Amino acid sequence: MPARLARRRGAGHGGLRGAGSRVRARRARRHARRAAAREPEHLPRLRRLQRRARAGGRAVTRVLGVGLLTGWGAGVAALPEDARRAAGDRRVVPLVTPPLAGERFRRATRECLLGVAAVEAALRESGLSRAAVAGPRTALVYVTAAAYAASNKGFIEGAGTTLHFPYTAPSAVPAEVAIEYGLTGGYVILVGGAAAAVDALWQAGTLLAAGRADTALVLAVETFDECADLWARGRWAAPRPLVEAAACAVLVGSGDDSGYGPGAASTLEALVARRAGETLACAPLVGLALARAAGAPHARVTGRWRGRRAQIAVAT
The missing domain is CATH 1.20.5 (Single alpha-helices involved in coiled-coils or other helix-helix interfaces)
Incomplete structure (x- = not known):
């Protein structure tokens, strides 16, 4: 015991x-x-x-290049001085579908083909190869307000089959782009107009600043032709002319000094509206292309959508 x-x-x-x-x-x-x-x-x-x-001083997000395709043609050189006058009676200025070879694109929608072509143009403008962006260190941020409307309208009206159903989602375009270029990094999709595209630029800069990517692609695609009748009924939603566009900006850097947030309309926003017409989410990227063409070292781009305006500054 x-x-x-x-x-x-x-x-x-x-x-x-x-x-x-x-x-x-x-x-x-x-x-x-x-x-x-x-x-x-x-x-x-x-x-x-x-x-x-x-990092060696003030760090900012920098634009390496912008690939731009619009209903007026390729690049900023194709933009008229006055889009409204150049459009005449046309409410929609369509963008020619690029002829992309390959069995994989046989069922791809027009907006998917435009997205792939815009990224190709952006890489060419940036002096980058496909191998340079392939893999997990390239982020893809996609934004659109209208590009998935055509596939939804066609599917509802019976033009599509179950094989085409996946293309009714907004994710169809960035998915095709990611497959084509071997992108396996960060992946963000935003739905909205020009203000959402400004958000997309900020989101890309955030991924770069956090070290989650070395390069970021901000892609916007807008198509209107297949839904021209719907846009005519809702003409109050967007001024004429509606100009189809696909644009992609290649971003690098590691900074967050972007001045992102609410802001007044920039002179660049007015210039884009005058020269390109209404391109919705593509407008801020058109602005970056114009700023680069003018040799501006920095650009403050703004965009408005449903009463909200956003701004961001980047090195061009």
Whole structure:
């Protein structure tokens, strides 16, 4: 009996010793955390300054190139001085579907083909090969307000089969682009007009700043021709002419000093509306292409959609 009691006391004492060790360990960890918190490198503002200093000064998102296809033609050189006058009586200025070879594109919708062609043009403008963007270090941010309307309208009216059903989703365009160029990095889809495209530029910059990508593609595609009758009924939603477009900006950098947020309309926004017409989500990317063509080192692009206007600044 005394032996059993001794064993119990020993066991109990051993348990207390273990508990005491855990208490001391917790105290040590708390002390270490308090000490670490007092170190200057743990101050958020100083850490941000340190990161910028290592980056070599003020860090911003930079545009390597913009691929632009519109109903007026390829690039900013094809844009008229006055889109409304150039359109005449046309409410919609359609974009010619690019002839892409390959069995995989046999069932692809027109908007998918336009997205693939816009990325190809952007890589060409940026001096990048397909191999340079393939893999997990390239992010893809896609935005549209209208490009998936045509496939939905066709499917509802019975023109499509179950094989075409996947193309009714907004994700169809970036999916085709990701497959074609071997993109396996971050992937974001936004639905909306010009303000959403500004959001897309910010989202791409955020992925770059977080180190989740080395390169980001911001892609916008807008088509109207197949739904011209619907747009005519809802003509209050967008001014004429509606100009089909596909645009892609290639972004690099590691900065977040973008001035992103609400803002007044920029002069670039007015210039895009005058020269390109209404391109919805493509408008901010058209603005970047115009800024680069003019040799501007920086550009503040703005966009408005359903009463909300957003702005962002990037190096061009």
